[in-house]
Amino acid sequence: MLSLPLLSLPFLSRPGRAQPAADLFRVVTSQEINGLDPARSGYVFTRLQVLETLVGADDGGLPVPQLASAWTLSEDRLAWRFTLRPGARFHDGTPVAAAAVVASLERARAQTGLLGNLPIASLTAEDGAVVIRTTRPFAPLLAFLAHYSSGILAPAAFEDQAVRHLIGSGPYQVTRLLPPQRLEAERSAHWTGAAPAIARLSYLAAGRGETRAAMAESGQAELVAQLAPETVERLRRNPRLLIDTRAIPRTRLIKLNCASPLFSDPRARRALSLALDRAGMAATLLRSPASTATQLFPPAMAEWHVASLPPLARDLAEARRLLAQLGWQPGPEGILQRDGQPFAFTLRTFSDRPELPGLATAMQAQLREIGIAMKVAVVNSGEIPAGHRDGTLEAALMARNFSLVPDPLGTLLQDYGPQGGDWGAMGWSSPALVAVLEQLGATADPAARAALRGRAASILHDALPVIPVSWFDLSTAISRRVAGLAVDPLELSFRIAGSRWAG
Incomplete structure (x- = not known):
C-alpha cells in the first residue's frame, strides 16, 4: 500500500517563484516522520487528517466528535x-x-506513553460501542483520547503487533511515504463525510528555518509552520502570503537534571532563573516583548496562568547571594568553584526550533555574568529524551507544548509524575504535586479544580524543576491560493479538509 524506498531528500533550490501543481496542497514543517507507529509519528498523521482519534478538540480544548460521534x-x-x-x-x-478500535487502543495502552499511565481498568467492545472503564473517576479521559498516540488504525495495519501499513480512517489516505521527510496523500474513497475540496496533499520535513521561509516566499508550499521569528516580518511583506501569528499553550524552558549536585538545591535553580534576561531575549531575539515568561504557564492557558504569582525576573545580586549560600566562590577567570570543582555544565538544544540556538547563546553569556560556565551543544532533538533516559543529560533548552493533550493535565501527569518525563522533570518529584494532579483527575467541581490548578502552578513556580524562559507565538505562513483555512492553536490538525482553493 505504501512506497517506502530509502531515498534522500532532493536538493531544494531557491527560485524566485515556483509553479505549483494545480490541485496539490503542500505542507512544510520541521517535524520528521519517525516511522509508522502513531506513538512515534502520530503528530504528523493526525495533523494531516490521515489518522483519527476517538475524540478531537476545539480551539478552546473542549472535546468534539471524531471517530466517536x-x-x-x-x-x-x-x-x-x-x-x-x-x-x-x-x-x-x-x-x-x-x-x-479497542484492539488499536489496547496496543497503544501497552506501549510506553500516555494511555499506559491512565487509571484504565478495561477496554471492551459492547453492542457496537467502545466502553472504557476506569479504576477511579478520571475527568480528563476525553482529552487523552485526542492525543496523537491514540490514533486508530485498521486491523490490517498490524503484523505481529508492529505497524506495517498506515491504514487510518480520516478524509485523506497516504499514497506514498518516504521517511523521515516526505509523505503524499489523497482524498480517501471510503470517507463518508463531506468530500474535502483539496484533493491531494504533500508533506515535507525541512529542518532549517530559513529553508522553510524561502519555500513559503517562493510559492513552494501552501502552508509553512514553525517560522523563525526573524523571518516573520519579511514574510508579512509578501503579497502572496497570509501570516497567522497567535499565542499558544507552549513555553520555551530549561529542563535541568535536578539529581545533579549542581541543581539539586532549589536555591541553585532559582539563581539560574534570576540570571536570565528574559525581557531582553524576548524583545531582541524573538521580536515579541509580550512573550517574556513570568511563570511556566502563559496567559493563553487562562485556567492555569496564576496572575498573583510573583513574576520571574532578573536579579544578579540575589543570584550571587544564593550561590554564595551554597558554598560557591569565585575561582580562576571568575568561574565559581566549590570543593575544587567549577560550576560548569552542558546545555543541549536543537535547531528544529530555529530560535533555540540563539537563545542558548544569549543565556550562556548571561550565566557567565554570575560565574557559571555553560557550554551549548546543538544536537538532534531526540538526544534530549535519550539523555533523560540514560542519565547523561545535564540541561536542555526546548519548547514544551501543553496542548498535545487538550487538557494540560495530561502533559503535567506525563512530565511531573514520580519518575519525571522525557520532556519534563528530571531527578525531581514532589509528592504534594503528584497528589494535586491526581485530585484534579478525579474532581469535577469547577471551583475545586481551579484551586487545584493554582496549587500545582505554585509548586512548580517555587521549586523550578524546569525554568521558564519565554512563552510562544505560533506563526504560520499560508498561501493566498487557499481559502477557509483556520489555524489550530492546539496544533492537533492542519485542517486541510476544511479549506478550499481560492477563486
Missing part, C-alpha cells in the same frame, strides 16, 4: 461509552468496528 459517562463516573460514527470505514474499505 457521541459518548456518555455512567453515574458512578467509572464507565465511558463511545458510539462510533455511523458508516465509518478504514482506508482499506473495512468498517470501523468497535473491536478494531
Whole structure:
C-alpha cells in the first residue's frame, strides 16, 4: 500500500517563484516522520487528517466528535461509552468496528506513553460501542483520547503487533511515504463525510528555518509552520502570503537534571532563573516583548496562568547571594568553584526550533555574568529524551507544548509524575504535586479544580524543576491560493479538509 524506498531528500533550490501543481496542497514543517507507529509519528498523521482519534478538540480544548460521534459517562463516573460514527470505514474499505478500535487502543495502552499511565481498568467492545472503564473517576479521559498516540488504525495495519501499513480512517489516505521527510496523500474513497475540496496533499520535513521561509516566499508550499521569528516580518511583506501569528499553550524552558549536585538545591535553580534576561531575549531575539515568561504557564492557558504569582525576573545580586549560600566562590577567570570543582555544565538544544540556538547563546553569556560556565551543544532533538533516559543529560533548552493533550493535565501527569518525563522533570518529584494532579483527575467541581490548578502552578513556580524562559507565538505562513483555512492553536490538525482553493 505504501512506497517506502530509502531515498534522500532532493536538493531544494531557491527560485524566485515556483509553479505549483494545480490541485496539490503542500505542507512544510520541521517535524520528521519517525516511522509508522502513531506513538512515534502520530503528530504528523493526525495533523494531516490521515489518522483519527476517538475524540478531537476545539480551539478552546473542549472535546468534539471524531471517530466517536457521541459518548456518555455512567453515574458512578467509572464507565465511558463511545458510539462510533455511523458508516465509518478504514482506508482499506473495512468498517470501523468497535473491536478494531479497542484492539488499536489496547496496543497503544501497552506501549510506553500516555494511555499506559491512565487509571484504565478495561477496554471492551459492547453492542457496537467502545466502553472504557476506569479504576477511579478520571475527568480528563476525553482529552487523552485526542492525543496523537491514540490514533486508530485498521486491523490490517498490524503484523505481529508492529505497524506495517498506515491504514487510518480520516478524509485523506497516504499514497506514498518516504521517511523521515516526505509523505503524499489523497482524498480517501471510503470517507463518508463531506468530500474535502483539496484533493491531494504533500508533506515535507525541512529542518532549517530559513529553508522553510524561502519555500513559503517562493510559492513552494501552501502552508509553512514553525517560522523563525526573524523571518516573520519579511514574510508579512509578501503579497502572496497570509501570516497567522497567535499565542499558544507552549513555553520555551530549561529542563535541568535536578539529581545533579549542581541543581539539586532549589536555591541553585532559582539563581539560574534570576540570571536570565528574559525581557531582553524576548524583545531582541524573538521580536515579541509580550512573550517574556513570568511563570511556566502563559496567559493563553487562562485556567492555569496564576496572575498573583510573583513574576520571574532578573536579579544578579540575589543570584550571587544564593550561590554564595551554597558554598560557591569565585575561582580562576571568575568561574565559581566549590570543593575544587567549577560550576560548569552542558546545555543541549536543537535547531528544529530555529530560535533555540540563539537563545542558548544569549543565556550562556548571561550565566557567565554570575560565574557559571555553560557550554551549548546543538544536537538532534531526540538526544534530549535519550539523555533523560540514560542519565547523561545535564540541561536542555526546548519548547514544551501543553496542548498535545487538550487538557494540560495530561502533559503535567506525563512530565511531573514520580519518575519525571522525557520532556519534563528530571531527578525531581514532589509528592504534594503528584497528589494535586491526581485530585484534579478525579474532581469535577469547577471551583475545586481551579484551586487545584493554582496549587500545582505554585509548586512548580517555587521549586523550578524546569525554568521558564519565554512563552510562544505560533506563526504560520499560508498561501493566498487557499481559502477557509483556520489555524489550530492546539496544533492537533492542519485542517486541510476544511479549506478550499481560492477563486
